[in-house]
Structure formats: structure tokens, C-alpha cells
Amino acid sequence: MSDSKNQTDPSRRAFLAGAAVAASVAAIGLKPRTASAAGENLPHLSESDPLAKSLGYRAHASNVDRKKYPNFKPGDRCGICRFFLGKPGQKSGYGGCQIYAGYSVNADGWCASYNARS
Ligand code: SF4
Numbered sequence: 001m002s003d004s005k006n007q008t009d010p011s012r013r014a015f016l017a018g019a020a021v022a023a024s025v026a027a028i029g030l031k032p033r034t035a036s037a038a039g040e041n042l043p044h045l046s047e048s049d050p051l052a053k054s055l056g057y058r059a060h061a062s063n064v065d066r067k068k069y070p071n072f073k074p075g076d077r078c079g080i081c082r083f084f085l086g087k088p089g090q091k092s093g094y095g096g097c098q099i100y101a102g103y104s105v106n107a108d109g110w111c112a113s114y115n116a117r118s
Pocket of ligand 1: 057077079081083084097098105109112114115
């Protein structure tokens with residue numbers, strides 16, 4: 001017998017995981033790196049990376065699963081996310097991301113940890 005009320009919605013779970021990661025990043029005081037260490041030369045994050053997969057990362061935001069991530073809005077992308085370490089507003093190419101240490105993400109990508117720059 002299945003009790004769907006006790007199961008956590010996958011998009012909610014991914015959002016909470018992203019929020020937890022973001023809170024951890026903030027708690028340990030990580031700050032965006034300098035322009036010379038913006039991460040554009042780091043290996044590209046794979047969509048199949050376990051953390052990336054859990055947060056629904058897509059190298060191209062147009063491929064985001066809109067049913068699974070209803071909080072995604074057209075126009076949201078890494079280049080305008082506060083966790084992106086590349087050039088703010090960057091429209092193409094890759095840059096580092098505070099969530100995925102050691103990897104670069106596509107400026108046109110997106111994941112459930114997206115948080116618009118203010
Ligand atoms: S820059 Fe933002 S949206 Fe892009 S992968 Fe990092 S946290 Fe996710």
C-alpha cells in the first residue's frame with residue numbers, strides 16, 4: 001500500500017537540497033573568486049554528476065524539466081545567478097559556480113539552486 005502524502009515531492013526535495021548547499025556555502029563564508037579565478041578553465045560540469053543530477057542542472061536552460069522544476073522561469077540562467085563566478089550577466093561560455101566546486105557551468109545553464117543576482 002502506498003501513501004503518497006508521506007512522499008516528498010522530488011522538486012521540493014531538490015529545492016531543499018539546493019537551499020541546504022547554498023546555506024552551507026554561506027555559512028563557511030565562501031565568496032566569489034576574483035576575475036582571474038572565475039573558473040572558466042575548470043572542467044565542465046556534467047549533467048550526470050550526482051549533485052548536478054539531484055539539482056536538475058542542465059547545461060542549457062531550455063532543457064530544464066519544467067514539470068519537475070516549476071520554479072524555473074524562462075530567462076533564468078547561470079549567468080545571472082548569484083552563485084555564478086564568471087562575469088555577472090555573462091551570456092555564453094563557462095564560469096565557476098559556488099555550488100559545484102572544481103567545475104565550471106554554462107552561463108546559459110540552470111539548476112534548482114538558482115538565485116537571481118539582486
Ligand atoms: S550558477 Fe546558479 S543556476 Fe547555475 S549551476 Fe550554479 S547555482 Fe545553479
